[in-house]
Amino acid sequence: xxKDNGRGSVCTFTADMNLNVVERMQLLSRARQAFDRQSFTLxxxxxxxxxxxxxxxxxxLVRWTDSELGPVSPDRFxxxxxxxxxxxxxxxxxxxxxxxxxxxxxxxxxxxxxMSVNMSAVQLAQHDFVPRVLEILARTGxxxxxLELEITESQMIGSxxxxxxxxxxxxxxxxxxxxxxxxxxxxxxxxxxxxPINTLKLDKAFINDVHRRPDAxxxxxxxxxxxxxxxxxxxxxxxxxxxQWEALSLMGCDLIQGYFVSRPLPADRIDAxxxxxxxxxxxxPVARDDVV
Ligand code: C2E
Ligand code: MG
Ligand code: MG
Ligand code: MG
Numbered sequence: 001x002x003k004d005n006g007r008g009s010v011c012t013f014t015a016d017m018n019l020n021v022v023e024r025m026q027l028l029s030r031a032r033q034a035f036d037r038q039s040f041t042l043x044x045x046x047x048x049x050x051x052x053x054x055x056x057x058x059x060x061l062v063r064w065t066d067s068e069l070g071p072v073s074p075d076r077f078x079x080x081x082x083x084x085x086x087x088x089x090x091x092x093x094x095x096x097x098x099x100x101x102x103x104x105x106x107x108x109x110x111x112x113x114x115m116s117v118n119m120s121a122v123q124l125a126q127h128d129f130v131p132r133v134l135e136i137l138a139r140t141g142x143x144x145x146x147l148e149l150e151i152t153e154s155q156m157i158g159s160x161x162x163x164x165x166x167x168x169x170x171x172x173x174x175x176x177x178x179x180x181x182x183x184x185x186x187x188x189x190x191x192x193x194x195x196p197i198n199t200l201k202l203d204k205a206f207i208n209d210v211h212r213r214p215d216a217x218x219x220x221x222x223x224x225x226x227x228x229x230x231x232x233x234x235x236x237x238x239x240x241x242x243x244q245w246e247a248l249s250l251m252g253c254d255l256i257q258g259y260f261v262s263r264p265l266p267a268d269r270i271d272a273x274x275x276x277x278x279x280x281x282x283x284x285p286v287a288r289d290d291v292v
Pocket of ligand 3: 181
């Protein structure tokens with residue numbers, strides 16, 4: 001049920017409803033312990049250019065395997081971390097770790113790849129959010145244009161002006177902003193116009209039928225046209241098949257992210273992925289010059 005409603009506050013609410021008070025307290029206490037013991041990790045999922053298949057960046061996704069509970073999905077523990085405030089230090093750790101990884105990748109020959117990092121509404125609402133982000137960039141040495149912060153529309157509700165002010169400040173410093181999960185929950189074309197975003201991420205729900213159903217195709221085609229008219233780039237999430245890639249390419253989507261290219265990877269497997277991908281890419285029958 002929570003999944004159907006998309007992410008953000010609705011999702012948080014339903015996720016909370018699914019866990020009883022005891023379960024929530026248990027999850028939070030395990031998460032606090034995991035944070036103190038530094039047992040959260042990050043996985044990285046590549047984003048490739050639709051036109052030529054080259055790797056342009058990665059999205060950092062937090063992972064946690066508890067010794068008793070086993071692997072816990074971020075869809076389950078992020079809402080608990082948000083409600084308790086643990087997301088603030090956890091989010092700073094995620095950001096710093098992802099920036100360090102991006103710098104390392106560049107040094108190892110991956111080029112100017114970008115790093116996308118998910119931001120929670122609770123983080124964005126912190127009064128020192130902007131200086132904290134800038135401080136981490138300065139400390140890690142990642143050029144601001146190589147960082148992309150992912151936010152969702154539901155995070156804007158309630159404090160739109162404050163959020164826009166902060167996002168503008170970050171954009172002025174060169175940081176990129178992406179609107180995540182577009183097409184679920186509260187998606188509105190107004191946000192596409194008014195939020196200072198560089199990138200629109202089309203949710204997997206939009207992508208699922210894009211190669212099979214004309215109505216899904218028209219939606220993606222129209223949204224990507226609007227996005228391009230507004231000078232936003234378009235990323236398709238949850239691409240699992242070559243046929244989806246081909247359809248998205250014809251519809252002008254700029255980047256592809258999904259299991260078709262790779263599942264999210266632990267840091268120590270990125271270099272092997274990059275090498276293997278170059279070989280696979282050369283054999284892919286993807287559109288190159290006939291992009292709309
Ligand atoms: P998201 O930011 O929309 O991330 C995309 C999710 O889709 C990830 O799930 C990813 O593993 C999954 N995915 C990617 N490609 C495919 C595909 O081809 N097929 C399918 N079925 N799934 C695919 P994950 O890692 O479980 O993360 C879930 C959500 O948790 C994320 O959604 C994001 O909203 C949140 N999250 C993850 N890491 C962080 C974090 O560091 N901070 C915050 N605040 N939220 C995070
Ligand atoms: Mg994301
Ligand atoms: Mg998403
Ligand atoms: Mg999502």
